[in-house]
Amino acid sequence: MIFAFDIVILVFLVIAAIISLSVKDLLSASMIFGIYGFLICLLWAEMGAVDVAFTEASVGAGISAVLLVATVYNTKRKSSD
Amino acid sequence: MLSKVFATIAVVITGGILLYGVSDFPGFGDPHSPANAGVPGQASISQYFITESYGDTKVPNIVTSVLADYRGYDTMFETVVIFAAGMAIFAILRVVGDDSERKPRRKQESSFTNGDHSRIIIGTTCRLLVPVIQLFALYVIAHGHHSPGGGFQGGVILAASFIIIALAENLNSALKRLSETNYLKIACIGILIYAGFGVMCQVLESDFLDYGVLQPILMTDGPEMARSHSMLGVEIGVAFTVTAIMFAIYANLSSRGLLRDGL
Amino acid sequence: MIVTIISVIFILLGLLFFLGAAVGLIRFPDFYTRTHAAGKGDTLSSLLVILGFAVYQLKDFHGFSHDWPILLVILKLLAVSLFIFLTSPSSTHALMDAGWEDKVEPEIGKGRPNHLNDDCGKF
Numbered sequence: 001m002i003f004a005f006d007i008v009i010l011v012f013l014v015i016a017a018i019i020s021l022s023v024k025d026l027l028s029a030s031m032i033f034g035i036y037g038f039l040i041c042l043l044w045a046e047m048g049a050v051d052v053a054f055t056e057a058s059v060g061a062g063i064s065a066v067l068l069v070a071t072v073y074n075t076k077r078k079s080s081d
Numbered sequence: 082m083l084s085k086v087f088a089t090i091a092v093v094i095t096g097g098i099l100l101y102g103v104s105d106f107p108g109f110g111d112p113h114s115p116a117n118a119g120v121p122g123q124a125s126i127s128q129y130f131i132t133e134s135y136g137d138t139k140v141p142n143i144v145t146s147v148l149a150d151y152r153g154y155d156t157m158f159e160t161v162v163i164f165a166a167g168m169a170i171f172a173i174l175r176v177v178g179d180d181s182e183r184k185p186r187r188k189q190e191s192s193f194t195n196g197d198h199s200r201i202i203i204g205t206t207c208r209l210l211v212p213v214i215q216l217f218a219l220y221v222i223a224h225g226h227h228s229p230g231g232g233f234q235g236g237v238i239l240a241a242s243f244i245i246i247a248l249a250e251n252l253n254s255a256l257k258r259l260s261e262t263n264y265l266k267i268a269c270i271g272i273l274i275y276a277g278f279g280v281m282c283q284v285l286e287s288d289f290l291d292y293g294v295l296q297p298i299l300m301t302d303g304p305e306m307a308r309s310h311s312m313l314g315v316e317i318g319v320a321f322t323v324t325a326i327m328f329a330i331y332a333n334l335s336s337r338g339l340l341r342d343g344l
Numbered sequence: 345m346i347v348t349i350i351s352v353i354f355i356l357l358g359l360l361f362f363l364g365a366a367v368g369l370i371r372f373p374d375f376y377t378r379t380h381a382a383g384k385g386d387t388l389s390s391l392l393v394i395l396g397f398a399v400y401q402l403k404d405f406h407g408f409s410h411d412w413p414i415l416l417v418i419l420k421l422l423a424v425s426l427f428i429f430l431t432s433p434s435s436t437h438a439l440m441d442a443g444w445e446d447k448v449e450p451e452i453g454k455g456r457p458n459h460l461n462d463d464c465g466k467f
Contacts, residue, residue: 001109047109050229051144054221058237063327066244070335203441206434213427 001047009046013039024079026072034065138308140226148231149312153290157275160319164272167326174338200249207249214242222320226309232316236323243328252336255328261340264325271321278311278318347402354396361389374451375443383436387428394425 016039020032037060045053107114119125130143130151140146148156222235247255259267279290287294292311293304301307332340365385372378398421405411452458 051142051231054229054234055237058234058241062241063237063244063331066241066248067331067334070331074334074337200441202434202437206430209430210427 005046006043009039009043013043026077026079027069029079030065030068030072033068034061037061037064137305138312139305140309140312142226142228144229145225145231145312145316149315150290150292150308153279153315156315156319157279157290160272160275160322163326164268164322167268167329170330170333174333175340176338203249207245211242211245214245215239218242222316223313225316226312232319233323235316236320237327239320239324240327240331243324244331247331247335252332253341256332256340259325259328261329261332264329268322268325268329271318271323271325274318274321275315278315347399351396351400354392354399358389358392358396361385361392365389375448376440376450379436379440379443383433383439387432387436390428390432391425394421394428397421398425 013036016032016036020029020036023029023032037056041053041056041061044050044056107116112118115125117125117127119128130147134143134146134151135141138146138150140150218235218238220235221230221238222232225231225235243255243259246258278292278295281298282291282294283289285294285298292308294307295311296304296307299307299310301310362385365382368381368385369378372381398418401414401417401421405414408415450458
């Protein structure tokens, strides 16, 4: 565990979370959610939980972004609030 | 607007309580924390896993041995949860029979395979990459004992290779490789493999998922190697279910349950 | 020592190209040029950085009989770079192609022809 690296990843994690909640375009929101998943994967790999990081890389950053984009494509793209 | 104010207040209060709870935690990797050193008068369970799991199961990766053997019952029902999620998506979205009422979002007739050249670069790249991705997925499944990985991750990567085919060409050419009846069958077979290992142990007069008694069937050197080999079988079952269900969720979501003219 | 210097040169060159890609992504005027900058710079800089890592692995290499696992690590890094070499340009192409199909307007100087609507649907 490297403290400086930790802080950088956590700051980016909070920024990605806030942006993905506040952006109006749902397609952008789902892409930024993919970035969030990848940052969490980096955090776990850096803390030594490699198995969990691998799962997060394949599920959070890989499949779930595709599923969210498919859902946005078949519903509407603008957020209502 | 008012609801947002209330939501913000609720989030801040909850976050404050959570941060207050975190302040009582032991430090990262603290050897004297109860999880690592145990409470007085009782040894910790993580010490047991670190020292004894290789002797019990002959699997170097402790995470895999804990997931698939020590708490195999839990992992079995995680697989069942994935299966149930796929069945729920199937029950909600899939349109069987007369589907003229629900229109696909966009007709997608063009495909790299039938003469349309707009996707020639993407199609060729995916044809180069998909076998490599599938090989890597099989490596992750089979090598879960020795390195990070296992049935769940490998299954997701295998499903991603089919999704890449669906994205690069169209949904029909992916369904040609893994059709609807086949993925439903594969999902059920995966769960049956996992539960079958458990029931087989019961048939041999032991507990459910106690793999050590499978030694005469698997013809291994001892009950430890039998545990190791049955863990591989269980991982393969998980990979079957996860592959099929992930692809089923994508196919139903992207085509509004019509299974044609997808994304 | 010389190996370390070579790998540092590779990694610094890669970081320089990353900087160029980032500046281009912000400064260029329209969708197509931005994607161009991101795609080109990203691919080359990732390749250079990974090549630097691969060269750095040679630091402890003394003899083939004893240190052959290092060659395996280098082979894996080269496989990663081959993967990036294949996927990154083609994903950039896919992005650009989707923008072209969606008729995103390019920024064009006065008196220059606009080819956007010429062959949509034919390709």
